[in-house]
Amino acid sequence: MIGHIERVRNIGISAHIDSGKTTLTERILFYTKRIHAMHDVKGKDGVGATMDSMDLERERGITIASAATYCRWRDHEINIIDTPGHVDFTIEVERSLRVLDGAVLVLCAVGGVQSQSITVDQQMKRYRVPRIAFINKVDRTGANPFRVVQQLRTKLGHNAVAMQIPIGLEGRFQGVVDLVSMKALYFEGENGETVREDAVPDSLVDEAKKYREILVDAASVFSDELTEAILEEREIPESLLNDALRKGTLSRELTPVFMGSAYKNKAVQPLLDGVVNLLPTPLEVRNEALDMGRDEIPVELASDPEKPVVALAFKLEDGQYGQLTYIRAYQGTIARGSTVVNSRTEKKVKIGRVVRMHADQMEDIEAIPAGYIGALFGVDCASGDTFTSPGTNLTMTSMFVPSPVISLAIVPKDNKAQINMSKALNRFTKEDPTFRTFVDQETNETIIEGMGELHLEIYVERMRREYGAEVTTGKPRVAYRETITQKMDFNYTHRKQTGGAGQYARIAGYLEPCGEADFLFENRITGGVIPTQFIPSCEKGFRAAMEKSPKLEFPITGVRVVINDGAFHAVDSSDMAFQTAARAAFRETFQKARPVVQEPIMKVVVETPSEFQGSAMGLLNQRRGMIIGAQDEGVLSSIEAQVPLAEMFGFSTVLRSATQGKAQFTMEFAHYRQVPQSIAEKIAEEAAQRKKSAA
Amino acid sequence: MTLLVSPARPGKILFLKDRCRHMLKKEFLTHHPIHNAGFTSEELLPPPGFGAVLARAGVGKTAFLVQVALHAMLNDFDVLHVSLHDPVNKIDLWYRELFINMARQSGMSRVDDMWQEIMPHRFIMTFKIDGFTVPKLEERLTDLTVQDIFHPKMIIMDGLHFDPSVREKLEALKGLAERFSVALWFTAHIHRHDGVTGGGLPVSLGPVSDLFDTLILLQPDGERIPVKMVKGPPGKMPSGRLFLDPSTLLIEKADAAEMT
Numbered sequence: 001m002i003g004h005i006e007r008v009r010n011i012g013i014s015a016h017i018d019s020g021k022t023t024l025t026e027r028i029l030f031y032t033k034r035i036h037a038m039h040d041v042k043g044k045d046g047v048g049a050t051m052d053s054m055d056l057e058r059e060r061g062i063t064i065a066s067a068a069t070y071c072r073w074r075d076h077e078i079n080i081i082d083t084p085g086h087v088d089f090t091i092e093v094e095r096s097l098r099v100l101d102g103a104v105l106v107l108c109a110v111g112g113v114q115s116q117s118i119t120v121d122q123q124m125k126r127y128r129v130p131r132i133a134f135i136n137k138v139d140r141t142g143a144n145p146f147r148v149v150q151q152l153r154t155k156l157g158h159n160a161v162a163m164q165i166p167i168g169l170e171g172r173f174q175g176v177v178d179l180v181s182m183k184a185l186y187f188e189g190e191n192g193e194t195v196r197e198d199a200v201p202d203s204l205v206d207e208a209k210k211y212r213e214i215l216v217d218a219a220s221v222f223s224d225e226l227t228e229a230i231l232e233e234r235e236i237p238e239s240l241l242n243d244a245l246r247k248g249t250l251s252r253e254l255t256p257v258f259m260g261s262a263y264k265n266k267a268v269q270p271l272l273d274g275v276v277n278l279l280p281t282p283l284e285v286r287n288e289a290l291d292m293g294r295d296e297i298p299v300e301l302a303s304d305p306e307k308p309v310v311a312l313a314f315k316l317e318d319g320q321y322g323q324l325t326y327i328r329a330y331q332g333t334i335a336r337g338s339t340v341v342n343s344r345t346e347k348k349v350k351i352g353r354v355v356r357m358h359a360d361q362m363e364d365i366e367a368i369p370a371g372y373i374g375a376l377f378g379v380d381c382a383s384g385d386t387f388t389s390p391g392t393n394l395t396m397t398s399m400f401v402p403s404p405v406i407s408l409a410i411v412p413k414d415n416k417a418q419i420n421m422s423k424a425l426n427r428f429t430k431e432d433p434t435f436r437t438f439v440d441q442e443t444n445e446t447i448i449e450g451m452g453e454l455h456l457e458i459y460v461e462r463m464r465r466e467y468g469a470e471v472t473t474g475k476p477r478v479a480y481r482e483t484i485t486q487k488m489d490f491n492y493t494h495r496k497q498t499g500g501a502g503q504y505a506r507i508a509g510y511l512e513p514c515g516e517a518d519f520l521f522e523n524r525i526t527g528g529v530i531p532t533q534f535i536p537s538c539e540k541g542f543r544a545a546m547e548k549s550p551k552l553e554f555p556i557t558g559v560r561v562v563i564n565d566g567a568f569h570a571v572d573s574s575d576m577a578f579q580t581a582a583r584a585a586f587r588e589t590f591q592k593a594r595p596v597v598q599e600p601i602m603k604v605v606v607e608t609p610s611e612f613q614g615s616a617m618g619l620l621n622q623r624r625g626m627i628i629g630a631q632d633e634g635v636l637s638s639i640e641a642q643v644p645l646a647e648m649f650g651f652s653t654v655l656r657s658a659t660q661g662k663a664q665f666t667m668e669f670a671h672y673r674q675v676p677q678s679i680a681e682k683i684a685e686e687a688a689q690r691k692k693s694a695a
Numbered sequence: 696m697t698l699l700v701s702p703a704r705p706g707k708i709l710f711l712k713d714r715c716r717h718m719l720k721k722e723f724l725t726h727h728p729i730h731n732a733g734f735t736s737e738e739l740l741p742p743p744g745f746g747a748v749l750a751r752a753g754v755g756k757t758a759f760l761v762q763v764a765l766h767a768m769l770n771d772f773d774v775l776h777v778s779l780h781d782p783v784n785k786i787d788l789w790y791r792e793l794f795i796n797m798a799r800q801s802g803m804s805r806v807d808d809m810w811q812e813i814m815p816h817r818f819i820m821t822f823k824i825d826g827f828t829v830p831k832l833e834e835r836l837t838d839l840t841v842q843d844i845f846h847p848k849m850i851i852m853d854g855l856h857f858d859p860s861v862r863e864k865l866e867a868l869k870g871l872a873e874r875f876s877v878a879l880w881f882t883a884h885i886h887r888h889d890g891v892t893g894g895g896l897p898v899s900l901g902p903v904s905d906l907f908d909t910l911i912l913l914q915p916d917g918e919r920i921p922v923k924m925v926k927g928p929p930g931k932m933p934s935g936r937l938f939l940d941p942s943t944l945l946i947e948k949a950d951a952a953e954m955t
Contacts, residue, residue: 154781155784515807614837618838621843627818629786629818630783630820631783632820632821633823
């Protein structure tokens with residue numbers, strides 16, 4: 001570690017699937033001399049990219065888990081997290097962005113701003129991450145980087161401005177013109193490692209001047225000095241322009257756009273210059289923690305290694321030496337041998353081995369000072385826990401964790417597989433908050449829940465490979481839920497006399513639909529008709545009843561419960577009696593409040609060559625899909641639709657065969673919507689069948 | 696108890712929820728300013744008519760047509776919105792915002808269900824302006840109708856440049872409107888420096904005005920934007936009955952005092 005925090009950059013690389021994030025990271029590592037040979041994601045040498053360290057990642061050519069590494073560039077230390085592009089692994093992107101100070105948004109020069117780029121951009125906005133953009137694949141047929149810059153403006157609302165223009169396009173792409181220095185940059189040598197500066201080619205002088213003017217104009221908003229220089233028609237020094245661009249980037253009001261081709265080893269080095277010049281140091285990012293001792297008041301953290309420790313465990317991994325916990329230190333220093341407190345469990349933790357990660361390799365270090373990312377061994381915690389110095393009662397703000405939308409029943413093949421499966425599930429649920437598991441009491445099956453078919457498929461495969469747990473899987477099940485559509489009063493008395501002390505509780509009020517939360521409980525009891533100590537029992541009873549609907553056994557959401565009357569008995573009333581009364585009151589009233597089944601609706605975006613647009617729309621329509629629109633982007637078209645998840649199983653195969661394998665789609669959860677009557681009947685039949693077979 | 700239904704007058708099951716939705720929609724329609732002014736969107740431009748809304752940039756051409764489209768959608772007609780400059784999400788936002796504002800103005804809450812119900816009546820298609828051709832639009836439209844996905848009764852063509860070469864494109868579109876029996880609305884951008892023809896039309900539109908059945912001009916006048924019908928079905932819409940509120944871009948009906 002170089003020890004100067006102003007020379008540290010913590011950045012993430014995120015983008016739409018197949019935009020070339022991992023390839024770009026591989027080039028960055030090569031040019032910064034972290035690795036000495038480059039391998040491609042699905043390369044013929046079969047080695048796979050350095051950051052795709054899991055066998056599964058190398059086989060499939062996708063990034064599943066975000067991987068951390070670091071490198072040095074121009075005397076600066078860059079900590080990089082390469083994140084998955086597939087939306088099923090979105091939590092990996094969330095937690096990376098949570099701990100990063102800046103990001104590189106990679107876009108494809110042909111595909112432009114695609115659906116997942118929009119999701120990633122929203123995530124970056126959520127965590128207020130300043131970013132620069134890199135338009136990759138400028139060497140591909142159909143590449144048009146200026147169209148992508150325009151899309152950044154129109155589709156994402158960025159104040160995007162080109163930092164470079166390409167010298168040649170598609171197959172003739174040779175290098176870039178740097179609009180700050182007004183020099184042409186060529187990338188020579190076997191792997192493009194030698195950057196040759198030259199004069200701007202005559203054919204591009206006018207275009208370069210035009211785009212430089214746009215760049216200078218955009219930057220001038222952030223610097224009075226630059227504005228003065230423009231007005232006085234003075235020569236603009238590079239440093240002045242860079243400072244203004246940096247200011248704009250840090251305030252997230254400007255997105256500088258670089259371009260190149262990572263695969264063809266062109267223009268990656270200027271991007272690294274951009275990371276160093278334009279993205280923030282840990283000192284320039286405002287980080288806040290919540291003071292648990294003072295009503296969760298936000299407290300600003302200082303990136304000072306001498307102050308009390310505040311660090312966030314943002315990712316867990318099961319390594320060969322036990323649990324590996326990825327840590328971002330925000331304040332203070334986490335040193336080997338020191339003691340910190342896990343603010344969730346309030347348990348003291350002694351720090352053992354401290355390491356820095358480079359994909360699946362590690363390097364032992366003494367400490368992780370404020371502003372750095374590292375990893376700890378042998379620390380028992382969950383993903384998202386905060387570690388602080390003893391006596392500091394702070395916690396980092398939480399991460400956004402989406403709810404699972406799909407589930408799958410898994411059955412171990414034998415007893416050994418059963419034991420290994422339990423181990424694996426225990427580990428996976430700790431690592432990934434979007435992956436959940438439970439045992440269905442009725443069918444006795446183990447159910448796993450996640451964000452999509454691929455998400456669950458990967459975990460089942462990991463179970464087999466990493467834990468030797470052979471399991472058979474059932475048909476994927478959609479996470480239906482129920483809600484009520486009308487207000488209904490209840491008045492229920494629970495009375496039981498079985499010898500000894502009896503049970504008595506009366507509870508009255510009403511249920512009503514509520515759109516703003518899953519469950520709201522309101523106590524309007526006056527005059528102590530239900531004693532205060534039993535009110536939480538009532539709430540507990542209602543909550544328990546909402547876990548499973550009486551008939552279809554789906555979770556119930558969107559209900560407001562108001563209690564306004566009741567009665568108790570001095571001897572026979574108890575916590576248990578009120579819980580039972582609440583459960584029974586809910587069950588009885590729920591059926592009268594016109595319950596409806598809701599299903600997850602997915603936002604599906606199909607990207608297809610224009611000639612297959614009609615077939616793709618037909619496929620979506622057959623699946624109860626509602627097509628919002630079709631965007632014609634020249635050779636490619638993208639169709640956006642809302643489709644029930646239940647209809648999307650196996651869609652990739654059908655889409656591939658209908659489009660000669662040329663179309664791809666992304667899918668993410670949009671919202672819940674009431675199912676049509678005919679489908680509701682089918683669901684009810686299936687639920688009854690399931691119950692029958694379980695009995 | 697057995698319910699006896701006379702064979703002569705077969706019974707019809709009334710689903711209360713559907714009925715409630717239907718009534719809400721009806722109420723929404725009665726508040727719609729176009730309806731209030733005594734028109735239906737079909738009367739404003741019957742298929743296969745050709746209509747255009749003319750205004751300078753930012754005055755509210757798209758907003759006006761989106762409200763006409765919403766009126767048609769509330770009447771269960773399919774509307775195809777073709778944009779040559781904005782992405783799908785932006786157009787979707789126009790509809791959503793104007794629908795919510797219209798609901799708010801009508802004092803109606805809980806219109807989510809209604810929105811979900813009318814949404815399938817809208818289809819957004821975007822083209823890059825230089826990549827747009829009439830045969831391409833026809834191909835897409837055929838895809839939709841042949842597969843029974845969508846049958847538009849109205850097309851909104853947003854962002855077509857009315858340059859001197861536009862006549863050829865308009866004639867081809869006229870043919871398309873007839874073949875598919877749709878009403879075709881255009882947004883026509885006029886410039887500050889455009890002169891006016893004898894008929895009160897901007898000069899840039901003069902050479903193609905014969906192709907249009909309805910022409911509506913939005914020209915800011917003080918605090919409001921009057922909706923002026925320059926050309927239209929005779930006796931259908933006297934100018935000055937409708938205004939566009941510049942703050943909300945909602946169509947409003949002028950009160951009697953203003954009209955006199």
